Amino acid sequence: MISIANIKNADSPMFFLLAGPCAIEGRDMALRIAEHIVTITERLRIPYIFKGSYRKANRTKIDSFTGIGDEKALKILKEVSDTFGIPTVTDIHESHEAAMAAEYVDVLQIPAFLCRQTELLAAAARTGKAVNVKKGQFLSGASMKFAVEKINEINPECPVILTDRGNSFGYGDLIVDYRNLPEMSSFGVPVVMDCTHSLQQPNQSSGVTGGKPKLIETIAKAAIAVGADGLFIETHFNPAEAKSDGANMLPLDQLEGLLERLVRVREAII
Structure with missing residues (x-):
């Protein structure tokens, strides 16, 4: 199993991967996706963390899918971890969720819109689990030092x-400024590029977020080239049928080829 505390390991030049469906839609779906990715990452020797949101709190429309039930989804995440011997990561949205989610997963993720929420960061830090903080769409990379400082103040041993x-x-669009990656890396923490959410097209008139999944490989290659420690990729057997964020997901059958090419990019720059 990956040691989250030492995931940025100078002796291991390979990038790590956080990947899985946007939301936990069911047990069979989660286990099948995890098994598929584990098979690929073990062959390519890519450290892997399974990603799945147990609940989606940030939805545009009131009738958008939010989850199958907190405890049910969290138990599925725990089963994925136990079955394949891999760490898992999930989002939390309010302070009281931190302790609950920490009983089931290895990494607590702070959504981008909530990265300045002091009590949420503090609650995550108190669990002792690793905390993945997504940079707000409204912030520079340099501004994220304050999120790191908040977590370190509460728990200096907490991996960030x-x-x-x-x-x-x-x-209605996003753009990636690759200067943010080395800027955030200067804080002494592993830095990840979210290759799927960075291609979202939010605030569409339909109330459903759009995306540009054809550019996932472009975003990923550039991130590896500038020194990202890890990549975040949401993926699904059939993104068109995904219950959340399908418009910017990578079809699962394209993941293996993409990772093979990214490994070659990594090898070329080390």
């Missing part, structure tokens, strides 16, 4: 990961 997911570009 910072993830870039693009910056707002007008009302």
Whole structure:
């Protein structure tokens, strides 16, 4: 199993991967996706963390899918971890969720819109679990040092990961400023590029977020080239049928080829 505390390991030049469905839609779906990715990452020797949100709190429309039930989804995440011997990561949205989710997963993720919420960061730090903080679409990479400082103040031993997911570009698009990656890396923490959410097209008139999944490989290659420690990729057997964020997901059958190419990029720059 990956040691989250030492995931940025100078002796291991390979990037690590956080990947899985946007939301836990069911037990069979989660286990099948995890098994598929584990098979690929073990062959390529890519450290892997399974990602799945137990609940989606940030939805545009009132009738959007939010989850199958907190405890049910969290138990599925625990089963994925136990079955395949891999760490798992999930989002939390309010302070009281931190302790609950920490009973089931290895990494607590702070959504981008909530990265400045002091009590949420503090609650996550108190659990002793690793905390992955997504950079707000409205912040520079340099600003994320304050999120790291908040967590370290509460728990100096808490492993912190910072993830870039693009910056707002007008009302309905995002753009990636790759200067943010080395900027955040200077804080001494592993830095991840979210290759799928950075391609979202939010605030669509339909109330459903759009995306540009054809550019996932472009975002990922550039991130590896500038020194990202890890990549975040949401994936699904059939993104068109995904209950959340399908518009910017990578089809699962494309993941293996993409990772093979990214490994070659990594090898070329070390």
